[in-house]
Structures are given as structure tokens and as C-alpha cells.
Amino acid sequence: MRTKILSLLENDSRLTTKDIAAMLGVSEAEVAADIKAMEEGKIICGYHTMVDWDKVSEEKVTALIEVKVTPQRGQGFDKIAERIYNFDEVSSVYLMAGTYDLAVFINGKSLKEVSSFVYDKLATMETVISTQTNFVLRKYKDHGLIFDRAKSEDERLAIVP
Amino acid sequence: MRDPLSKVIKEIKPSGIRKFFDIVSEMPHAISLGVGEPDFDTPWHIREEGIYSLEKGKTFYTSNSGLMELRKEISKWYKRKHDVDYDAKTEILMTVGGSEGIDVALRAMLDPGDEVIIPQPCYVSYLPCVELAGGVPVTIELKNENEFRLTPEELLAAITDKTKVLIIAFPSNPTGAIMTKKDLEPIAEICKEKDIFVISDEIYSELTYIEEGHTSIASIPGMKERTIVINGFSKAYAMTGWRLGYAMAPRVIAEQMTKIHQFAIMCAPTTSQYAAIAAVRDGDKDIEVMRESYDQRRHFLMNTFAEMGLPCFEPRGAFYMFPCIKEFGITSDEFATRLLKEKELAVVPGTAFGDCGEGFLRISYAYSLEQLKEAMGRLSEFIETLRK
Numbered sequence: 001m002r003t004k005i006l007s008l009l010e011n012d013s014r015l016t017t018k019d020i021a022a023m024l025g026v027s028e029a030e031v032a033a034d035i036k037a038m039e040e041g042k043i044i045c046g047y048h049t050m051v052d053w054d055k056v057s058e059e060k061v062t063a064l065i066e067v068k069v070t071p072q073r074g075q076g077f078d079k080i081a082e083r084i085y086n087f088d089e090v091s092s093v094y095l096m097a098g099t100y101d102l103a104v105f106i107n108g109k110s111l112k113e114v115s116s117f118v119y120d121k122l123a124t125m126e127t128v129i130s131t132q133t134n135f136v137l138r139k140y141k142d143h144g145l146i147f148d149r150a151k152s153e154d155e156r157l158a159i160v161p
Numbered sequence: 162m163r164d165p166l167s168k169v170i171k172e173i174k175p176s177g178i179r180k181f182f183d184i185v186s187e188m189p190h191a192i193s194l195g196v197g198e199p200d201f202d203t204p205w206h207i208r209e210e211g212i213y214s215l216e217k218g219k220t221f222y223t224s225n226s227g228l229m230e231l232r233k234e235i236s237k238w239y240k241r242k243h244d245v246d247y248d249a250k251t252e253i254l255m256t257v258g259g260s261e262g263i264d265v266a267l268r269a270m271l272d273p274g275d276e277v278i279i280p281q282p283c284y285v286s287y288l289p290c291v292e293l294a295g296g297v298p299v300t301i302e303l304k305n306e307n308e309f310r311l312t313p314e315e316l317l318a319a320i321t322d323k324t325k326v327l328i329i330a331f332p333s334n335p336t337g338a339i340m341t342k343k344d345l346e347p348i349a350e351i352c353k354e355k356d357i358f359v360i361s362d363e364i365y366s367e368l369t370y371i372e373e374g375h376t377s378i379a380s381i382p383g384m385k386e387r388t389i390v391i392n393g394f395s396k397a398y399a400m401t402g403w404r405l406g407y408a409m410a411p412r413v414i415a416e417q418m419t420k421i422h423q424f425a426i427m428c429a430p431t432t433s434q435y436a437a438i439a440a441v442r443d444g445d446k447d448i449e450v451m452r453e454s455y456d457q458r459r460h461f462l463m464n465t466f467a468e469m470g471l472p473c474f475e476p477r478g479a480f481y482m483f484p485c486i487k488e489f490g491i492t493s494d495e496f497a498t499r500l501l502k503e504k505e506l507a508v509v510p511g512t513a514f515g516d517c518g519e520g521f522l523r524i525s526y527a528y529s530l531e532q533l534k535e536a537m538g539r540l541s542e543f544i545e546t547l548r549k
Binding site: 008 | 182185285
């Protein structure tokens, strides 16, 4: 049941407990209790809105920085990851298997802002061996959601036997 | 000039749905819960396979019965899912939707005057197809208090010495009723004892909301040899526009069905058949995702009906609710017409599926939650005005 609640909320976090209860055929109280428990247990970590910033006039730049680091004895990658993710500019950090170690996503107002963050903050860290900055040109799909797909009209005939 | 039309065709009534379709078409802001098809797009991996087949130039006729590879996959799938063995070579025929299968099966089996038992409310094509095939339809009125299942008593009362075929269709369009193994067993006994053939339209087989899932009557011992199973891709994989179904029948019947199909149709659409291979092979999880989503909306409507005080038995299959509106003292047609004109909400009156649908509405929940919420708001307001 918790998995079902999570799938529903992951798709639409604005669903009310009443809706969820009705859709799963259980009581509102049960749903509310489960959600509360999952929030407290940090299973549900937050509720976000998908925004297509390209449609808003404000300038925004997203970059993926591939970071190679030297893992530290006793702390592995966690310590360095923490030093990176604590910056407000950083929106996501993943530890990767492959040609680099950390995938760091950065949101900035301009190319300049992103580059100066990389040069001043990231590249200068002791354990960082190298960085490669990739700028995002366009987001097509994020979190399972296809951007800019006009919500297509229901093309079905209005009445079908 | 002579009358260009046949007497048979002139006798057949047009579908009762037509009138509503015409009214809704004139109303741009109307919401409709009148659609009998999934609201999902066909899963991409299935569409992609169809596209790939076109790129590869697979644009020719297939054999009359359909692609062997597809029939083999269907044979495996039916064994796995519904525990019935069908020989891909001699017992499976790919058709243009389930609809063609019904038509061809009836034409292959009926002689003039043969009676065909049709439990109603039911899908709109059975009765005219029987008449077009020269048969005589004998209807049974299924009852709300039996949750619109067919009972052995009702069946026995309808059988005469002319009865040849029984058509059953569970999960049901329009009621959403299902018949479990336990419900089907006594029906099967009667068919065997009275030597009656069964056309079992199982197009909604993948959409049941009970633990044991769908039972095919063909899986009951002694029934496969007297059953024609009709199924297809439209409902399970959201592939209505691909027009692809199949019929599975004992060899003697399948051969004659193939003969009619060969002369009337040639073969089912080739692109659809290639896409369908991907569906049967890798589509189980698609079915599960859609089934779960329908189930959530079903719960949502059950709940909303309860809040409105609108009586409705709990449907456990397909994607329809069949609430009872007898308390309002107006006909289904009048209710649906007024609901459409006053609240711009389209539903289908139960009578479109047989006279015994009087006093009921078919409400499809193949719509998004937002659409359903908006629609239920309008329905609730309408009911309040009627109750005043």
C-alpha cells in the first residue's frame, strides 16, 4: 500500500489524502498516517513542482559537471560529496560508476556564474582531480515528464459503444 | 426503381448511441464519459515495433490466418495466462478487431432459424450480427441483483430445441460484471448437456480487479471443443485503432471461419500484426500499469457514487460503472439527454445495450482523474436538482 501511495504522489504530489484514499479503496486516516510516517522516515523527502524555466523570461543555465576525485581514506566519497552538495548552486549530486566519480548538476543565472563556480569552488578542492563542464541546451524529458508536449486534446470520438 | 435494400438490413435498428453522438458533437464544452476505449496511448515499444516493420518494408498481405510468429506467441500467452492450449497453426485466426471474430464465428455456425442466446445488457453488435447471419436472437435479461451475471436458471429458461449458440461476454461492456470460475461452471455444464456452442467474447479479459483474475470458459473441462474465444489487442494494450483481434476455435470451426475471413477480409492489417508481437511478448507490465490505474479510478467512482447516494453494484471488470437511476422516475434516455443538455455531461443510457438496460447508465472511467472529478461534480449537481 505504501508503494502505491508513493507512485501516486510521485506522479502528482497535489493529490489530496481524500483522493488517494478513494483511489486505493482505503480510509483517509490510514493514508494520512502512512504519509506522515513516510515523511518522518525520510522516505518522502519533499514535494516539488516541475517547471519549464525556458518558458519564463528569467535567464537560467543548467550544467552537468563530471568530477573526478580522489576518495579519502575512511570516508570514501561521502565527505567530498557533502562539501559539494552543500553549495546552494548545486541541485543534484550522484556518485557514478564509469569514467568519472561525481555527477554534479548546477543551476546558475548565466554561463559566467556557472563557470566561476566551477573554477573558484569545485576545481580548487584538494581532492578534485579534474572537472568537465557540460551545458544543458534543452530539456526534453525530466522525471518521466515530457516537456513542451501540448496536452493533447482527447482525440477519441465522444461516444463509442 | 426497385428497392435497392435488403429486407434484413432494413429491419435492423441503428445503434441507440448515434443520437447522443450527434448532440455531443455540437457541444464543444461537453465532457463525455461515453467512450468505450482506453485513454492510454499504445505503449511506445509496441508502436515502435510497428514503425520498424514499416521501415523494413513489411507492407504485404500476411497469410489469411495471420502471421505464424504472432499466432505462436498468442498460443503461448493464452496457455500461460488462461491455461487453455490452442494450436497456432489450426486453431487461431487473426481478425480485424474482436468484432470481426464475432461476425465470422456466427456466419460460420448458423443456419437460418438457429437460435442464439444473448444475455443483455451487452455490446451492441451481437444482436445485429446474429440477424445478419440468418439466426434468431433470443435475449436474456440479466439482473442487477445478480450483479449482471448469467445464472443457470436464466439460461435453462431460454433454451429451446433450436438453440445452437450462447454468446457470453465477461468482463462485460456495459456493466463491468465478471463471471468467476465458480459462476461459469454450472453454465458450462448446461452447455455440454444441451449440446450448445459458446462464443465467449473475452476482449476485456486483462481488466479484472479480483485476485483470481479472468477465467475463460474454454478452460473448463469439455468446453474447449465447443467454445469460440474472441479476444484482441484493443483493450489490453490500448490498441483500438490498430484493429487487431483474434478468434480461437476448434479446428473444424476455425477452418470455416478462415474461409469467410479469406473472402471478406483477406488478412488482418500487417503493421498491426507486427506491432502485436511486441505486445504479447513484452506487454505484461503495460497491462499491469493500466489495470492498476483503472482500478484506482474505479475505486474513486465507487466512492463518489456512494457519497451521492447513487446505487451501483461493484463492477469487477472492464472500465465501466452501471449505476441505477430508477429512483428518479425518468427513463435512461431522458436522464442522459437532460444531463447532456443541462450539465454538458455525456453518458450512455443503459438502453443502448438492450431494453433491460432501462433504469441504468453506462459510465466509462477511461478518463483522467481530473476529468472524472469534473464530471462527477456535474452529475452530482444534476442529481440534486432531480431530487428537489
